[in-house]
Every structure is written in C-alpha cells, then in structure tokens.
Amino acid sequence: MEIFGIPLQAFLGQLMLGLVNGAFYAMLSLGLAVIFGLLDIVNFAHGALYMVGAFVAWILMDKWGISYWWALLLAPLAVGILGALIERLFLKRLYGLDPLYGLLLTFGLALILEGVFRKQYGVSGQAYPVPDLLSGASNLGFMILPNYRAWVVVASIAVCLATWFLIERTRLGAYLRAGTENAKLVQAFGVNVPLMVTLTYGAGAALAGLAGVLAAPIIQVTPLMGSNLIIVVFAVVVIGGMGSIMGSVITGLLLGVVEGFTRVFYPEASNIVVFVIMAIVLMVRPAGLFGKEA
Amino acid sequence: MSTPSTSVAGDLELGAPQAPAQASTGIGKAARYTYLALLVLALLAPAIGLYPVFVMKLLCFALFACAFNLLLGFTGLLSFGHAAFFGFSAYVTGWLVKQQGWTPELGLAAGAAAGAVLGLVFGLVAIRRQGIYFAMITLALSQMVFFLCLQAPFTGGEDGLQGVERGKLFGLLPLGDDRVMYYLVLAIFVGCFLGILRVVTSPFGQVLKMIRENEPRAISLGYEVDRYKLLAFVLSASLAGLAGSLKTLVMKFATLTDVHWSMSGEVILMSLLGGVGTFFGPVVGAGVVISLQDMLADKVGEWVTVIIGVIFVVCVLAFRKGIVGELLAWRERRNTKK
Numbered sequence: 001m002e003i004f005g006i007p008l009q010a011f012l013g014q015l016m017l018g019l020v021n022g023a024f025y026a027m028l029s030l031g032l033a034v035i036f037g038l039l040d041i042v043n044f045a046h047g048a049l050y051m052v053g054a055f056v057a058w059i060l061m062d063k064w065g066i067s068y069w070w071a072l073l074l075a076p077l078a079v080g081i082l083g084a085l086i087e088r089l090f091l092k093r094l095y096g097l098d099p100l101y102g103l104l105l106t107f108g109l110a111l112i113l114e115g116v117f118r119k120q121y122g123v124s125g126q127a128y129p130v131p132d133l134l135s136g137a138s139n140l141g142f143m144i145l146p147n148y149r150a151w152v153v154v155a156s157i158a159v160c161l162a163t164w165f166l167i168e169r170t171r172l173g174a175y176l177r178a179g180t181e182n183a184k185l186v187q188a189f190g191v192n193v194p195l196m197v198t199l200t201y202g203a204g205a206a207l208a209g210l211a212g213v214l215a216a217p218i219i220q221v222t223p224l225m226g227s228n229l230i231i232v233v234f235a236v237v238v239i240g241g242m243g244s245i246m247g248s249v250i251t252g253l254l255l256g257v258v259e260g261f262t263r264v265f266y267p268e269a270s271n272i273v274v275f276v277i278m279a280i281v282l283m284v285r286p287a288g289l290f291g292k293e294a
Numbered sequence: 295m296s297t298p299s300t301s302v303a304g305d306l307e308l309g310a311p312q313a314p315a316q317a318s319t320g321i322g323k324a325a326r327y328t329y330l331a332l333l334v335l336a337l338l339a340p341a342i343g344l345y346p347v348f349v350m351k352l353l354c355f356a357l358f359a360c361a362f363n364l365l366l367g368f369t370g371l372l373s374f375g376h377a378a379f380f381g382f383s384a385y386v387t388g389w390l391v392k393q394q395g396w397t398p399e400l401g402l403a404a405g406a407a408a409g410a411v412l413g414l415v416f417g418l419v420a421i422r423r424q425g426i427y428f429a430m431i432t433l434a435l436s437q438m439v440f441f442l443c444l445q446a447p448f449t450g451g452e453d454g455l456q457g458v459e460r461g462k463l464f465g466l467l468p469l470g471d472d473r474v475m476y477y478l479v480l481a482i483f484v485g486c487f488l489g490i491l492r493v494v495t496s497p498f499g500q501v502l503k504m505i506r507e508n509e510p511r512a513i514s515l516g517y518e519v520d521r522y523k524l525l526a527f528v529l530s531a532s533l534a535g536l537a538g539s540l541k542t543l544v545m546k547f548a549t550l551t552d553v554h555w556s557m558s559g560e561v562i563l564m565s566l567l568g569g570v571g572t573f574f575g576p577v578v579g580a581g582v583v584i585s586l587q588d589m590l591a592d593k594v595g596e597w598v599t600v601i602i603g604v605i606f607v608v609c610v611l612a613f614r615k616g617i618v619g620e621l622l623a624w625r626e627r628r629n630t631k632k
Contacts (some may be wrong), residue, residue: 109603272442286422
C-alpha cells in the first residue's frame with residue numbers, strides 16, 4: 001500500500017519520528033512559555049539545560065550505573081536545582097530591566113554550559129542504552145513501532161498536560177498567574193513571590209532536563225545537542241504565540257509532524273520548513289496562532 | 295533596549311545637534327582629534343609592524359559591529375540574525391569572484407546588495423513584532439539562511455568556498471598585495487563609519503532615536519514608524535553584508551562559521567562590550583573580541599567559548615554601558631563635578 005507514491009511503512013515511520021520530535025518541541029517550548037509567562041525572561045539557556053539533563057543521566061549511568069528510571073527523577077532534579085541557582089545568582093538582578101537583557105544573559109550562560117561540557121567530553125556523541133523494559137518494538141500490523149519512541153510521546157504528552165493542569169487549574173497556578181500580573185499585591189496576601197519565581201525557573205529548567213533524559217536513548221548525547229534545537233523551539237514559540245501554554249504544546253506536536261511529512265516528500269526542505277511556516281504565520285497573525293494581540 | 299543607550303547617546307558625536315554646548319567646551323574638538331589620531335595610526339599600521347591581515351580582519355568585524363549597532367544602538371531593535379547578512383554576502387561575493395570571474399569591486403557591490411535584499415525580506419517579516427519577539431524571529435530566519443547555505447549547491451557545503459582570489463581593483467590595483475588590500479579595507483571602513491555617523495546625526499537618525507525612546511509618541515506624531523524601522527534594518531543589513539563580502543576578500547574564504555547563529559551572538563557581544571549606542575564602542579568591542587580570540591585560541595583552546603560566555607554574563611550584569619559607554623559616563627561625572 002502506498003500514500004502519494006510513498007510506501008506506507010516509510011510514511012508512518014516518518015510520521016512517528018515527527019511525533020517524537022514534536023514531543024520534544026512541545027516539552028521545551030512549554031518550559032520556555034512557563035518561564036516567559038511568569039518571569040518575562042526568554043530563556044536562551046533552555047537548550048543548554050536540556051543538554052545538561054541528558055548528560056547528567058549519562059554520567060549517572062556511566063559513573064555509578066544508576067538506571068534510566070532513577071535518572072528520570074534525579075537528572076531533572078539536578079537541572080532544576082541548577083536552574084534555581086541561576087535564577088538566584090543572575091536573573092534576579094535583571095528584573096525590571098528590558099527583557100532583552102535576560103535573553104543576552106541566558107545566551108552567555110548557554111555558551112558557558114556548552115563550552116564546559118565540550119571541554120570535558122568533546123563533541124563526539126555518547127551512547128545511552130534504551131532501558132530493558134522499553135527495548136524492542138511492537139508490530140502494529142501496519143508498521144513496526146519502537147517501544148521507546150512510543151513511551152517518549154506518551155510521557156511527554158502526560159507531562160505537558162500535568163503542567164497545564166497545574167498552572168491553569170490549581171491554587172498554586174493561580175498564585176503564579178496572579179504574581180505575574182501584580183507581584184506586590186500577591187506578596188501582600190502573604191505569598192513569598194521571590195521564592196515562587198525561583199521555583200518557577202527551577203521547574204522550567206527541570207522540564208528541559210527531563211526532555212534531555214527522554215532524548216538521551218534516542219539521540220547521541222553531545223554538548224551541541226541543545227544549541228540547534230533551541231532555535232527551532234524559538235520558532236515554535238513564535239508560531240504558537242508566547243503567552244499560551246496550551247498553544248506551545250499543540251504547536252510543538254503539530255510542527256514535529258509537519259517536519260516529518262516534509263522529510264518524506266521533500267527532504268531538502270525539512271530543516272527549514274518550521275521557519276517558513278513561522279514567516280507565513282507572522283504575515284497573517286503577528287501574535288502567533290494562539291497568542292493574544294498585544 | 296533603551297536603558298544603556300539613553301545615558302550614553304552623546305558619544306564622540308561630531309557636531310551632534312543635541313550637544314551644542316559640548317562642542318563649544320572643546321569636547322567635540324577632542325573627539326575630532328581622537329578620531330584623527332586613530333586614523334593616522336590606522337594609516338601607518340602596516341608600517342609600524344602590525345600584521346595587516348589581522349588588522350583587516352579586525353576592521354571587517356568592526357564594520358559588522360557598527361552596522362549592527364546602527365540598529366540596536368540607534369533604533370532600539372535587537373536583531374539576533376545579523377550573521378545571515380554577514381555570512382550570506384560573504385558567500386555571494388566569494389562565489390561571484392571565484393566561480394563567475396567577477397571583479398572585486400563588483401563582487402563587493404553584489405555582496406552589499408545581497409545583504410540589502412535579505413534585509414528587506416527579514417525586515418518585512420520581523421518589523422511587525424517588537425523586543426524579544428523581534429530578536430527570536432530574526433534568529434529563526436537567520437537559521438533558515440544557515441540551512442540554505444549548508445545545502446545550496448554554490449556554497450561548497452561543509453567545506454565552504456576556499457581559495458577566493460582577490461583580483462585587481464578596477465583592473466588596476468593588485469589586491470593580492472596585503473598592503474594594497476589593507477588600504478582598500480581601511481578606506482571602505484572609514485567611509486562607512488562616517489556614513490553611519492552622518493545617518494545618525496541626520497533628521498532621519500533623529501527620528502530613529504525617537505522611535506527607540508518612545509515609539510507610541512512617534513506614531514502619534516504621524517511618523518510612519520514601520521517604514522523608518524525597515525529602512526534602518528535594510529541599511530544595517532547591507533552594511534553587514536558589505537562587511538562579510540570584504541571579509542571574504544581579505545581571508546580568501548567563506549565558510550559556515552560566518553553564517554552560523556553564534557556569529558550573531560558574537561556581534562551582539564562586540565556592541566555590548568564596546569558600548570551600545572555609542573559610535574566608537576562597536577569598534578572597540580570588535581577589537582577586544584577578535585584580539586581575545588586570536589590570542590586565546592592557541593593558549594586555552596576550547597575554553598574560548600566559556601570565556602566569551604563569561605564576558606557576556608559580566609557585561610549584562612555589571613557593565614551594561616560597555617567600555618566606551620563607561621568612559622563617557624565617567625567623563626560626564628567629572629565634568630559635572632567641576
């Protein structure tokens with residue numbers, strides 16, 4: 001069976017690959033949206049934090065033989081703590097200034113993180129094995145689906161939904177959202193806003209770290225893995241509209257799939273299709289698909 | 295990005311309209327002498343044993359940084375995609391001169407034109423959003439140009455274009471001679487520098503500054519803000535393109551490094567380090583960054599990225615006016631004390 005002259009197997013395979021990529025776009029742009037929404041900072045270091053997450057998982061396995069499942073917990077925790085430190089040490093000093101300074105500062109931090117790991121581990125990739133429980137593949141009848149990839153998609157969608165629920169539907173989320181509107185007022189109600197901000201950045205960083213651990217068994221763990229991804233994620237964020245959490249998740253998944261399709265039909269364009277879509281969307285809706293007009 | 299620039303806008307401005315009092319107290323004169331001394335030094339550079347290729351490279355990046363600063367410092371637009379103009383034009387010139395046998399002057403002109411066209415496209419897409427959105431959009435678009443350069447047949451892919459011959463300027467001057475090339479680069483740099491100075495101090499430049507300081511006000515006064523911003527963007531892009539083209543002729547190659555987004559970061563660092571919104575800041579910043587890279591490359595190897603990152607962080611946290619900006623602020627304080 002063929003679809004538009006492409007064998008079904010290849011077609012669905014690329015679709016699945018696109019969905020997996022989309023899951024990473026969604027998780028990373030979600031983290032960016034959370035940090036931007038609440039701190040007004042465009043976190044350029046997000047890609048580097050994602051890379052650090054993958055490396056922490058790899059180091060845990062390589063040095064102490066700690067399993068994937070523990071890494072799934074420990075690496076985001078470590079990256080989250082790193083994030084909280086970054087917020088306390090650096091970003092705290094920039095509130096009230098032009099948000100561009102936050103962008104530039106986190107850009108500098110990204111260079112530092114990337115440089116340190118590059119010095120330590122070189123640019124060649126480190127292999128991280130797929131955990132036993134998720135190795136192998138299932139035959140769905142029409143295609144062979146590697147179990148690990150299915151798990152990544154399911155896990156990241158679950159994380160995205162949980163984050164959305166936390167921010168839009170719980171009391172803590174209400175505090176967060178109120179804190180961005182009027183920090184002084186929320187503080188007057190007895191909420192520790194600075195702590196909340198630190199934890200928010202930490203949580204956003206942890207999300208990036210978690211994405212890194214999930215990615216480790218699929219791609220090679222290298223210091224450069226975050227730096228090119230982050231720009232695609234920025235494009236995703238621009239397309240989705242930066243304010244919207246749901247928007248970033250849906251756009252992320254969607255663009256991953258579009259990218260997968262492009263790889264099937266016109267591979268040369270697969271690297272730039274996201275940027276082309278961005279340009280078109282901006283022409284029609286400058287605020288992005290889910291964004292509110294400023 | 296108005297915070298750093300407002301306080302230091304009165305750089306070494308030659309007869310800037312808003313600083314007539316300064317000119318009469320002799321500070322304007324001092325600036326003029328400083329520039330003159332620097333020019334003499336630059337003219338003598340090859341004679342006093344400075345390695346011409348290094349100084350040429352430095353001037354190319356200084357021009358690039360000045361072009362970038364025209365946008366950030368005087369219009370308040372942070373472009374994170376200027377590597378696209380710099381690198382793409384570098385390829386255009388390299389390809390035309392090497393493969394099509396164009397003369398160097400035509401190659402340079404074509405490079406600047408390519409930068410302008412690309413700038414127009416970027417501008418039309420990005421101008422409608424502001425601040426960080428503008429930065430992210432320009433970054434994404436420049437990544438698109440990066441992939442085009444990686445895959446297009448004429449760029450040589452991962453290898454880049456090597457062995458671009460400089461040829462003869464107007465069929466007369468052999469640019470293969472480093473000294474001849476040096477004076478061409480210097481002439482173009484000084485010409486562009488004076489051009490930027492002229493643009494910024496012109497009525498057009500005043501409108502740009504107004505947009506930087508208070509865009510809604512500019513709109514309410516009836517200025518077509520988007521058109522001014524677009525024009526500034528195209529101007530900046532074509533100068534960045536010219537810088538890239540010139541760099542190709544100087545170094546005799548064009549590679550993916552020129553068009554990668556880390557180059558966009560580097561030019562931001564140059565401006566920030568030297569002083570955003572000052573005239574001479576980007577030149578100083580480019581000088582420091584290029585010299586650092588040159589000196590550190592063989593001593594610390596891969597730590598260069600980390601060091602650049604640290605400088606970035608320190609600049610943003612503690613040093614937002616940059617070197618020239620801090621100097622001017624210090625001079626200002628001393629003058630008011632008297």
